[in-house]
Each structure stands twice: as C-alpha cells, then as structure tokens.
Amino acid sequence: MCPRRSSQSRGTRGGRVTVALGVVLVALNLRPAVTAVSPLLADVRADLGMSATAAGLLGTVPTVAFAAFGAAAPALARRWGLERTAWAAMLLTTAGLLLRAVAPGTVSFLARSLLALGGMGVGNVVLPPLVKRYFPDRVGAVTGLYAMLLAAGTALPPLLAVPVADLAGWRASVATWSLLSLAAAVPWLVTAHRARRDTAGLPAAPHVPAGALLRSPVAWGLAGLLGMTSLNTYAMFAWLPTLLLDAGLTAAEGGTMLALFAAVGMPMSLLVPWLTFRMRNPFWLVLTFLLAYAVGYLGLLLRPADLTWLWVVAAGAGPGAFPMALAMVNLRSRTTQGSAALSGFAQGVGYTVAGAGPFVVGWLRDATGGWGAAFGFLAATLVVQVLAGWVISRPRAVEDDLPAPAVVVPATTLDR
Incomplete structure (x- = not known):
C-alpha cells in the first residue's frame, strides 16, 4: 500500500464524524443570506433609504456572487486545501452577515451582502469534492442529505426573519444567521488541522x-x-x-x-x-x-x-x-x-x-x-x-x- 493511500484512509476514518457535522452546517448556511432579507425588505429600504432600483439589484447579487466566487473556488482549494477553503468560506460568510447588519447605507449593505454571498458561493463549490473525499462509499446518501438541508436553509430564514425583527429589529434579524455560519467554521478548522498534519511531506496532487x-x-x-x-x-x-x-x-x-x-x-x-x-x-x-x-x-x-x-x-x-x-x-x-x-x-x-x-x-x-x-x-x-x-x-x-x-x-x- 502506498504511503498516500494509507494516510488518506486514516485521516478519512478518523475525521468522518467531524466532517459530517461540517457538511451539515455548511449546507444549512448556503442560502440564508439570500432569503433572510426578502421578508424584511420594506424595513431595510426605509432605514437605509434604498431605492427600488437598488432593491432590484439586491436580487441579482446572489447569482453574481455565486458565479464569481464559485469560479474562483477551485484555485483557492488548490492553494489552501478543500478543508481550509471551507473554513475560510464560513468565516467570510460570518463577517459579511455581521457587517451588513450594521451597514449605514445602501452601497455598504450591497457590498457587505456580496461578501456573505461570496462565502456561500465558495461553499457551494467545495461541498461536492469534500463529500467525494470523505464519504466515497456514501456519496449519493450524503449528497441527498446536504441537498435537503440546503433546501431547509432556504425555507427556514423567511419564516423566522419577521418574528425576530419584531422582537429586536431587522438588523438583529439579519445578524442572527452569522451564529450559524460561525458554528459551521469550527468543524472545518479542526478538519483542516488534521488534514494538514496527515499530508505533511506528501507531494502535492496534480490539478485540473x-x-x-x-x-x-x-x-x-x-x-x-x-x-x-x-x-x-x-x-x-x-x-x-x-x-x-x-x-x-x-x-x-x-x-x-x-x-x-x-x-x-x-x-x-x-x-x-x-x-x-x-x-x-x-x-x-x-x-x-x-x-x-x-x-x-x-x-x-x-x-x-x-x-x-x-x-x-x-x-x-x-x-x-x-x-x-x-x-x-x-x-x-x-x-x-x-x-x-x-x-x-x-x-x-x-x-x-x-x-x-x-x-x-x-x-x-x-x-x-x-x-x-x-x-x-x-x-x-x-x-x-x-x-x-x-x-x-x-x-x-x-x-x-x-x-x-x-x-x-x-x-x-x-x-x-
């Protein structure tokens, strides 16, 4: 058995529980920045003085961010590794969600939304290869699980956005989702450390x-x-x-x-x-x-x-x-x-x-x-x-x- 295969096997078995938790949490974080704002848009516009044109632009930011950051994700993964890229993606999402919750105006709100959505765009791309790496014997089942959780992460924020805003304001409602993305970063920090240790000294894999x-x-x-x-x-x-x-x-x-x-x-x-x-x-x-x-x-x-x-x-x-x-x-x-x-x-x-x-x-x-x-x-x-x-x-x-x-x-x- 070659050294690389053995190292991979040990790291994969030892970290599957942590990785599974990371996959679940990332999947839940891939859409809240998109759907948590829509029910609050009237309040956001009134507070920030956002025009109808800017509100319409807000609807195009998700696909722009997913496209641009998603296209860059493979290069980031090649440079940092998939695990550290997933960790960085969740930190970027957390920062974007928190920063846009305190945005003083329309331009800053849009720019900070782009950061949050960019992290989600990277997460979109790295989840499939992470599943392939750590769950090669359960690819279909794990893909189905995270796809369902992605759908849940799309449907849940609109249901909670208004009740939270009624209690604490729209800014608190928007910021709440940063807690979930911050939690998603933790298992990937652990996994990234383990992956770096297990592959130390091994030659870099070729890329596409x-x-x-x-x-x-x-x-x-x-x-x-x-x-x-x-x-x-x-x-x-x-x-x-x-x-x-x-x-x-x-x-x-x-x-x-x-x-x-x-x-x-x-x-x-x-x-x-x-x-x-x-x-x-x-x-x-x-x-x-x-x-x-x-x-x-x-x-x-x-x-x-x-x-x-x-x-x-x-x-x-x-x-x-x-x-x-x-x-x-x-x-x-x-x-x-x-x-x-x-x-x-x-x-x-x-x-x-x-x-x-x-x-x-x-x-x-x-x-x-x-x-x-x-x-x-x-x-x-x-x-x-x-x-x-x-x-x-x-x-x-x-x-x-x-x-x-x-x-x-x-x-x-x-x-x-």
Whole structure:
C-alpha cells in the first residue's frame, strides 16, 4: 500500500464524524443570506433609504456572487486545501452577515451582502469534492442529505426573519444567521488541522486547469443543467407572487404558494441524488422534471386561480434537476481534483446564466402586459436543460475530456 493511500484512509476514518457535522452546517448556511432579507425588505429600504432600483439589484447579487466566487473556488482549494477553503468560506460568510447588519447605507449593505454571498458561493463549490473525499462509499446518501438541508436553509430564514425583527429589529434579524455560519467554521478548522498534519511531506496532487474544461462536453452539460434549473427557480422566486396577484389571489395567498413551491424541494433534494446514483440512465429523471415543469407552467399560465396548489407543486418538482446536478458533480468525476474543477466550472457558468432569469421574465411581462412571452422564454430554457441533461447523463467522466497533461490520477492513489 502506498504511503498516500494509507494516510488518506486514516485521516478519512478518523475525521468522518467531524466532517459530517461540517457538511451539515455548511449546507444549512448556503442560502440564508439570500432569503433572510426578502421578508424584511420594506424595513431595510426605509432605514437605509434604498431605492427600488437598488432593491432590484439586491436580487441579482446572489447569482453574481455565486458565479464569481464559485469560479474562483477551485484555485483557492488548490492553494489552501478543500478543508481550509471551507473554513475560510464560513468565516467570510460570518463577517459579511455581521457587517451588513450594521451597514449605514445602501452601497455598504450591497457590498457587505456580496461578501456573505461570496462565502456561500465558495461553499457551494467545495461541498461536492469534500463529500467525494470523505464519504466515497456514501456519496449519493450524503449528497441527498446536504441537498435537503440546503433546501431547509432556504425555507427556514423567511419564516423566522419577521418574528425576530419584531422582537429586536431587522438588523438583529439579519445578524442572527452569522451564529450559524460561525458554528459551521469550527468543524472545518479542526478538519483542516488534521488534514494538514496527515499530508505533511506528501507531494502535492496534480490539478485540473480551469481552461481544460472549456472543451469538455461533461462540464458544459453539467453547467447547462445546473444553470437552466437555477434560472427557472430564481425566476419563480422573483415573480410567482406577482403572477398570482395578477390572477386575483391575495398577497398572503401568493406568499403561501411561494412557500409551497420552496417546500416541494426538500423531499426532492433527498430523493433525487439517491435515484441518480442508482439509475443506469438518469436522463429519465431529466424528462420527469420537464414534464413537471410543463404541467406547472401550463396551469399557471392558463388557469392560475384554479387548482393553484397543484400547479405550484408541479412547478416546484421541476427544480429537482438541481440536486441531480449536485449528484452529477461526483458521478461524472473520478477524483477529488476533478470533482472540484467540475463543480467550480458548472456553478460559475451556471449561476452567471441563471442571473438573467428574473430580469428577462420581468422585462417580458412589462413589455407585453401578460405572462405568455415570459413562459415562452422559460420553455425555451427547458429545451436547453433537456439537451444538457442528455449530455451529462452519458456515462463519461470529466477526466475523459481532458488533454493528457491535465489528466489526474485516480482518487484511490492521489486524493489530497
């Protein structure tokens, strides 16, 4: 047995409990900075003098941060190691959440939100390779667990934001989530120390150059799948309540339906990765998500005030493609290095594209006075999603697309 394999095995077994706690806490921290502010936006705008334009810009900051920081994450992980990068990501998130809670004005609030979201963007990217490294025998189950917790971390903050703000003000409500991100940094500090000790003196593992993925069908397929489902999800988060208001429902009913849309993602997040790892051809899942979108979107377009819950549940099942994409990061890579590079590329490209969704849907709605053109645009993105799903469903690893000098050795012999 080579020294590296033995060292890896000891470190992995000894730290799995700590790592599992770290994965759970990071997953819970990947969305609160996005969803904890929306219910408090009126108070934030009144206190900071934030314009409607700036408030709209706040909605684009998450995808910008996820794209930019996500694209940089593989280079950071190569320089610092995955464990220290996860630790730094949670510290950055903590600092951003605390600083924006005391922001004196609009510009500082947006800039400090970018810091918090940037930490989350790095966390998005490093979780899949960390799961591959420490849980190679449970990748599907652990991916499903953290995808479900990510969904819970999306749904929980809006429920708690207003009650906390009523007790202590919006600034305290926003700052509260820094306690969770600070807690998430602790297990990664311990794990980073252990990993550094276990790999001291070992040669550095080869990496996958980011430019090498530009010609990879696997990388582009995953980016398309993740990007299109994220685009549709953010478009629904932004415009579903307005659509239902236009149909004659109340604001409270619109909020309830948005919560239902988000809640559907929790069981999907647990089930879909498990299915993805067990199906010979996961493309059938992509077609299932397309059918769910089609039923939901047609119902919302043609009869939004009738059986609204049914259309919302169907549309909420469509984003099951997102946990599928998370599972595919590890299913379509052989090594930790390949997983990190694929995760960074797919999320960097995917979130860049996803940021256009809410803007284009809103522009088409205002330009046409209705929702037909907006749903036509979303339907076109789903065609792209299906094509990307077909590419990524083929049994091929990203390492197979790399030129010879960029190919990394198998994870069983070189994983750190």
